[in-house]
Amino acid sequence: MNRLSRTLLLDVVAPLAVFYGLRAAGASPLAALVAGAVLPLAGAARDLAARRRPDGVRLFVLAVMASTVAASLITGSPRALLVRSAVLMAALGVFLLLTRRSFLYTAAHTVLPPDKQRIWQDNWDRHPPFRRVLSLLGTVWAAGCLLDAAIRLTLALTLPVDSVPALDAALLVVTLILLMLIQRTFGRAYLNRHGLRLRGVVLEPYPQDRPSTPPPLARTGTPPPARTGTPPPARPRPDSAGPRP
Structure with a gap:
């Protein structure tokens, strides 16, 4: 089981199972919530103790868990524990x-x-x-x-x-x-x-999409192809001097 699965099991699934199991058994909402909070609280404390240098995030999570449990027990209101999340x-x-x-x-x-x-x-x-x-x-x-x-x-x-x-x-x-x-x-x-x-x-x-139509051909200096077929007859060239006598 990887770390994410353990976290979900300990912090989400187990508290829900404990809470609704105790409520079905007749426990009060406050008692069921406190019992459900024990597992993630114990897991956070264990992770914190396993580290030589406790980080601020884990200390904050542990402090919030402990304070909301304490507030619920002092006030007798389960809603103080519900705002923890x-x-x-x-x-x-x-x-x-x-x-x-x-x-x-x-x-x-x-x-x-x-x-x-x-x-x-x-x-x-x-x-x-x-x-x-x-x-x-x-x-x-x-x-x-x-x-x-x-x-x-x-x-x-x-x-x-x-x-x-x-x-x-x-x-x-x-x-x-x-x-x-x-x-x-x-x-x-x-x-x-x-x-x-x-x-x-x-x-x-x-990869960029290729254009759907080919680009137009560039103009070149190649002359157009010569016309095919019989050329027209040449006109007679007039002789300015005229026929000799």
């Missing part, structure tokens, strides 16, 4: 907005094997349109995350508690699919307009 998505959107120029490049460079990393870096160094399109797409991802966060906050504060966790997961899927479609469509069209095409990780010149 909105806070995390908004923070991700702000982070992407601040690092839009290099985020997508760095994210792809991190997961590529070493041989493809060199190709990816060469694309970044040699082709300004490649750098510009990644910056534009970083802005698109930031805007998408901020819009997603606003929708999550509205859902958490207005809808029944039991429906919010499932809608949160569905919204995550929809947001990712839409952003990836926009990235693929817009990114490919932008590169094509600048004469480039991305095949895998290799950026190469985009």
Whole structure:
């Protein structure tokens, strides 16, 4: 199981299963939400402890998880825990907005094997349109995350508690699919307009379409072909001196 699958299982599927399983067993919404938050909280703490130098992103995620659980327990309101996903998505959107120029490049460079990393870096160094399109797409991802966060906050504060966790997961899927479609469509069209095409990780010149009709022949100095057939008889030439006597 790869890292993405483990993350989805631990942070999305398992909390949903715990929450709705406990609700079906008669637990209160607050107890079910707290129990569902334990798994991603424990996973974040384990990842943080496994690193010699904890990074700021993991510390922030862990702090948000812990604070929302504590707020829910103190206030007795499950909605304080429901806004956790909105806070995390908004923070991700702000982070992407601040690092839009290099985020997508760095994210792809991190997961590529070493041989493809060199190709990816060469694309970044040699082709300004490649750098510009990644910056534009970083802005698109930031805007998408901020819009997603606003929708999550509205859902958490207005809808029944039991429906919010499932809608949160569905919204995550929809947001990712839409952003990836926009990235693929817009990114490919932008590169094509600048004469480039991305095949895998290799950026190469985009083949231009050949004209459908042949170009007109250039004029040359060749004279037109001579006419064929019998030439007309020559007129008799008048003799100005006249016949001799």
